[in-house]
Amino acid sequence: MTLKVSNLTGGYSSQPVLHDLNFEIQSGEIVGLIGLNGAGKSTTIKHIIGLMKAMKGEITIDDYKLDTDMNDYRQSFTYIPEMPVLYDALTLKEHIELTGMAYGLSKEIALQNAQPLLEMFRLDNRLDWLPIHFSKGMKQKVMLVCAFLIETSLYVIDEPFLGLDPLAIHDLIETLKVKKEAGSSILMSTHVLATAQQYCDRFIFLQEGRVIAIGTIDDIRAQFDMPDASLDDLYIRLAKGADDELV
Structure with a gap:
């Protein structure tokens, strides 16, 4: 296991934005972090990379913790911001x-x-x-x-496809595959769902700072009884928060 997020509650000042997040990312796994604007994706990433301090809970990378193993923790990942x-x-x-x-x-x-x-x-x-x-x-x-x-063990990427031409997107995806095959883990926030569906192993859906679904696309299809749904379809269903509103 590369990354473990346990009971994470966090946000800005005294106002929680994230509520009791729990998820893990295994070595050699690409995980897509999915959600509407304001769902908590960037805030989650900021906590993982140490730009924000958790109100409650714990984050470990390779069993290192930021507050006790600062140098080892920070050298266990690299981060690519949206801008x-x-x-x-x-x-x-x-x-x-x-x-x-x-x-x-x-x-x-x-x-x-x-x-x-x-x-x-x-x-x-x-x-x-x-x-x-x-x-x-x-x-x-x-x-x-x-x-x-x-x-490094973990690559954290926030909206990597913005501003890239199609050839660069292809090259990025090939690079991610190489890193995955070498045993590294990738956590990636993205709205480009059709592309993410092709190469992410699992997905974490956030809504209002909470994990509302997690697993492979087949896991999430089964959860919502939508066996043929695309990631876009599942996203719409989950974002609406209704069991019967997908066309």
Whole structure:
């Protein structure tokens, strides 16, 4: 098991947004985090990566806890945010080197690990470029390169397909498959459900900060007696919260 979330209640100030979340992600598993805007997906991710402190409950990655094993916990995952976050004064090469340093890699090893990713995402001739020269999609590719050059237990990705062209989406999916086959786990928040249905092993549906369904697509189909439903169909059914309103 890579990630375990137990009885997590959290949010902003004293107001809970998440209510008693419980789920696990096993090694070599891709899990889609699904829900409407405001369902609690980003808040869940912020708690997992340590940007927010839980009001109640516990999160472990590889049996490490943020409050007792801070360095080991933080080096057990990488995170790709919805909106690219780059340093204006650093080139692509320097972003790669800085990422490597954060995980204890030399500049040489970081660049070596990044090279196939740079070639895949067609950035190998952009190493001396500053972020001002990159489009939004290219900035997102920089984030992907920096995240995936690290060999880690868990990859946490928030809406990874935004701003990417179809070829880059294909390359991202292939990269996720490689990481999965190597034993890493991926937790991914996404609204691109038709794509997610093709490669996610399981799904966690959030609604108003609560887990309302969890499992494989067949598990959720069985739960709602919808044996032929697509992930889109299930999402609509779950989001509406009604047992008889799907066309």
